[in-house]
Amino acid sequence: MQEKTITITIDERGNSTLDLEGFAGQGCEKVFDDFRGGDMVKVERKKPAYYTGHVVEREKIQR
């Protein structure tokens, strides 16, 4: 079973990116809300794995 990981990167202004791997469906939404911590969401994107539960795409974040 794939490990479920959450990677949060906090930039020099205190804003953050959230990257969830290995999650699917409603569990994914709950974890996202936990880590959002009441902050305003600027960008939110579901990946194919959200629907299938399998990693089919990996993306590198370049800032």
Add this chain to the structure above:
Amino acid sequence: MSKYGETVTQVREEKYLLEALTEMGYEVEVHPEGVHLNSYYEEQEAKVANIIIRRQHLRGAYGDIGFTRQPDGQLAVIKDELDEYRGYGARWLGRVQQLYKEKQTLAMARAKGYTLKSREVIETSQGEQVRLQFVARR
């Protein structure tokens, strides 16, 4: 990856703001009812803040720096405009917010049962970023 998001940090929780400022080495006053800030020009209208760092603890600053609770629950910074150019501008506030967000995230993760797997500090051309990786137990 199943989801990606970007969020804008909103400082609302006094506890983590105090922890952040303390980690930065400041002595902090807390005034639930709010008290006046000292500014460089005495004739300026005195502003009221709930969390205050007095200027004697702010190297080179002209005035006190405070945070005031807003009607929407956020804690907004209040400071002398002159201090923007004395090392207490956007970069300084960004560092406060970065520490705030890290402390808030770590506390939330602990409370909800996520396990911290790694913490990295990444140098970028804009400044340091903090990367935290957690594992969900279920």
